[in-house]
Amino acid sequence: MTRSPARSPRLLLIATMFLVVAGGILLTVPQTPSAPTISAPPLATAPPAHPAATAPSSRATPAGAPAQATASAASTQSASASALPPHGEGVAGDAAIQKSLEDAWPAxxxxxDEHTLLAAGRGLLRADATGVDRAKWPALFGDPDQVIAPAFSTARFRIQAAIARRDGSPNQAVVHLVWAATDRGGTYTDRRITDWHFTRTSTKGASTWTPQPRT
Structure with a gap:
């Protein structure tokens, strides 16, 4: 009779214990997790390029003479205005007004012709404002005894400046006058402005400047 069968349960027990120990060892060993798959984010679509906003200067007049001429004209007007004397300056300021007119409208x-027109323009203004010598121009003022009384007195009437210039053609002219006076209400005002227009007429080879009625 052999002992092999008697040792079989022992071997089975040893094998079982070995498997239990091996399983415990495996359970205690930390397992490294597999790295998760990372999906790359979708590429961002670049925003469409927008045209740059137009700067205000780009809509201005192109660089050159027109823009410069506008700036020059504005500067000249500003300088002329600042060169005028203040109201009430009196006779001392008349020369500055005369120069301002001559600078603004070159001869x-x-x-x-200029001398003749200036003399006529000054006389017409005085007659119209004060009534003096209206009889010289009956076509303009009518009968001196029938016209309306003058609006200004002669006491403080003064022509401050005057120029005569062409008015669109060689046979048309205008006399531009700046003057001061006291009205019938006693109010004194200087730097008043009046224009008298003239037309050149020819009679028997001689030319004269004829004043036109004021409208």
Missing amino acids: DLAAD
Whole structure:
């Protein structure tokens, strides 16, 4: 009789214990988790390029003479205004007003024509404002005894400056006058402005400047 069968349960027990120990060891060993798969984010779509906003200067007049001329004209007007004397300056300020007129409108008439027109323009203004010598221009003022009384007195009437210039053609002219006076209400005002227009007429080879009625 052999002992092999008697040792079989022992071997089975040893094998079982070995498997239990091996399983416990495996359970105590930390397992490294597999790295998760990372999906790359979708590429961002670049925003469409927008045209740059137009700067205000880009809509201005192109660089050159027009823009410069506008700036120059504005500067000249500002300088002329600042050169005028203050109201009430009196006779001392008349020369500055005369110079301002001459700078603003350069002479464009023959000297004889300019002299004739200035004398006529000054006389017409005085007659119209104060009534003095209206009889010289009956076509303009009518019968001196029938016209309306003058609006200004002669006491403080003064022509401060005057120029004569062409008015669109060689046969048309205008006399531009700046003046001061006291009205019938006693109010004194200087730097009043009046224009008298003239037309050149020819009679028997001689030319004269004829004043036009004021409208």
